[in-house]
Amino acid sequence: xxGITQSPRHKVTETGTPVxxxxxxxxxxxxxxxxxxxxxxxxxxxxxSYGVKxxxxxxxxxxxxxSRSKTEDFLLxxxxxxxxxxxxxxxxxxxxxxxxxxxxxxxxxxLVL
Amino acid sequence: GxxxxxxxxxxxxxxxxxxxxxxxxxxxASDYFIWYKQESGKGPQFIIDIRSNMDKRQGQRVTxxxxxxxxxxxxxxxxxxxxxxxxxxxxxxxxxxxxxGAGTTVTVRA
Numbered sequence: 001x002x003g004i005t006q007s008p009r010h011k012v013t014e015t016g017t018p019v020x021x022x023x024x025x026x027x028x029x030x031x032x033x034x035x036x037x038x039x040x041x042x043x044x045x046x047x048x049s050y051g052v053k054x055x056x057x058x059x060x061x062x063x064x065x066x067s068r069s070k071t072e073d074f075l076l077x078x079x080x081x082x083x084x085x086x087x088x089x090x091x092x093x094x095x096x097x098x099x100x101x102x103x104x105x106x107x108x109x110x111l112v113l
Numbered sequence: 114g115x116x117x118x119x120x121x122x123x124x125x126x127x128x129x130x131x132x133x134x135x136x137x138x139x140x141x142a143s144d145y146f147i148w149y150k151q152e153s154g155k156g157p158q159f160i161i162d163i164r165s166n167m168d169k170r171q172g173q174r175v176t177x178x179x180x181x182x183x184x185x186x187x188x189x190x191x192x193x194x195x196x197x198x199x200x201x202x203x204x205x206x207x208x209x210x211x212x213x214g215a216g217t218t219v220t221v222r223a
Contacts, residue, residue: 004156042202042213043157044117074159090156097209099145104156 004105006091012111019078021108023091031075033092033102034058034066035096036085045088049074050097080113123218132190134217136203145206148177148188151216152199160188160201169189195221 003026023032033048035058037056044068047066054098055101065077078085087100092102126132138146144165161172162183163186165177170183176189186203200216 021148040215043204044213045210067206099206101159101162102211104149104158106156107154 004093004103006089006105006108007098007108008108011067012113013081014113015082017113019081019110021089021091021110023074023076023105025072025074025091025093027093027103028071029095030071031091031094031097031100031102032068033094034064034074034076035090035092036060036087037090037107038087046076046089047102069078081110083112086112088108121217122215123220125220125222126193127152127222128193130193132188132193132197132219134188134190134201134219136186136214137186138184138203138205140207140212141181143205145202146177146179146186147206147211148175148186149202149213150197150199151202155200179208190219193195193219193221195219195223197221201209 005024007022032051034046035043037043044060046060046064047055047058047108049055049068052068067075086108091105094100094102147162148160150160151157161175161177163170163177170178174191178187190197198221200215200218202213204211204213
């Protein structure tokens with residue numbers, strides 16, 4: 001998984017509780033991404049980061065926030081989890097944008113009851 | 114809707130045969146394409162990529178073909194093995210973002 005770890009790998013939480021997922025990379029890549037994967041939808045971009053403290057929204061960013069205080073860590077926070085946020089979340093990294101391969105982490109399976 | 118799609122959601126192939134997985138894209142401005150493989154419970158794994166100034170690229174047992182005229186991408190796997198059973202995604206890059214199709218599930222029959 002290209003030097004990418006995600007934690008936790010599995011989480012069950014209740015509606016209305018805050019949840020933070022962590023992505024850690026050892027590749028020193030500038031770009032980091034958070035995706036969610038749901039049946040029938042493929043991978044959809046939530047947020048991405050193009051450097052420390054530099055982030056931007058993806059196509060499904062509502063209900064999510066991110067932070068990047070260090071090159072190696074990218075955090076995804078669900079401020080108040082909802083059942084619609086039950087999904088598998090993947091972190092990805094790339095050296096640059098444009099014609100650059102994105103490498104994915106192992107994923108976090110989140111269940112919101 | 115999604116700009117990237119795969120022609121068939123499932124593909125069953127006999128072990129040892131060649132597999133062909135197809136993908137259609139709609140954005141003629143896309144300049145970079147990637148094929149990923151995803152095994153159950155794991156993250157997508159990079160297989161091979163191709164830039165829009167190429168029409169063919171070969172890797173180990175895999176070949177990607179790009180036909181920009183009809184906006185079609187295909188992944189060919191030679192001598193398919195049981196370990197090739199997985200979901201395969203194509204992704205296209207446009208405006209610095211990757212868009213993914215829903216995937217084709219490949220099942221290898223012994």
